[in-house]
Amino acid sequence: AQKVTQAQTEISVVEKEDVTLDCVYETRDTTYYLFWYKQPPSGELVFLIRRNSFDEQNEISGRYSWNFQKSTSSFNFTITASQVVDSAVYFCALSEAWRDDKIIFGKGTRLHILP
């Protein structure tokens, strides 16, 4: 069965520090998609990235970067030079090709960036 584990329930860092959010997934499907979403206090889930299982290239977008490693079933997210506006709950998620209409979310990591 598919499963997404975000072991860090809550993290606090001081502004400008780098922070990595961990995500480990389980799936039997060879074709699947991984996502990260941000949920700020306003409540709206904001899409950050989608990765398919055949693309293990790391991705960088500004201060955000993602490290996808199939060997360890991990899809970690790093924020470089964190800012207070990065404070939010971050969800890692998975969908499998056979049922790619359904996204399975991890429980989320609440990130506090302290000024």
Next chain:
Amino acid sequence: DAMVIQNPRYQVTQFGKPVTLSCSQTLNHNVMYWYQQKSSQAPKLLFHYYDKDFNNEADTPDNFQSRRPNTSFCFLDIRSPGLGDAAMYLCATSRTTGASSYNEQFFGPGTRLTVL
């Protein structure tokens, strides 16, 4: 700007009193979803519409129904809300690009439901 809109943002209802939450989208996406998110938990998919086809999750209670009168609008009806139904309800949309290709989902701001 193209977006997913949910009204109202906050809804208060009484135990057992039917309530309807609404979602509209200007993205012209063919798939619309309803999620329930309880405090400090992950969003949980209730059901979704692929065009006009309704797809219910197996563990969604019968108390929850949905309507999609056209591409732009989708409604969540809770027939007899219980205290356990208090949650944030999130609407999302996505666009299929192939026979079985669902792209990323775009979420609305949510409606926070309180049951008294």
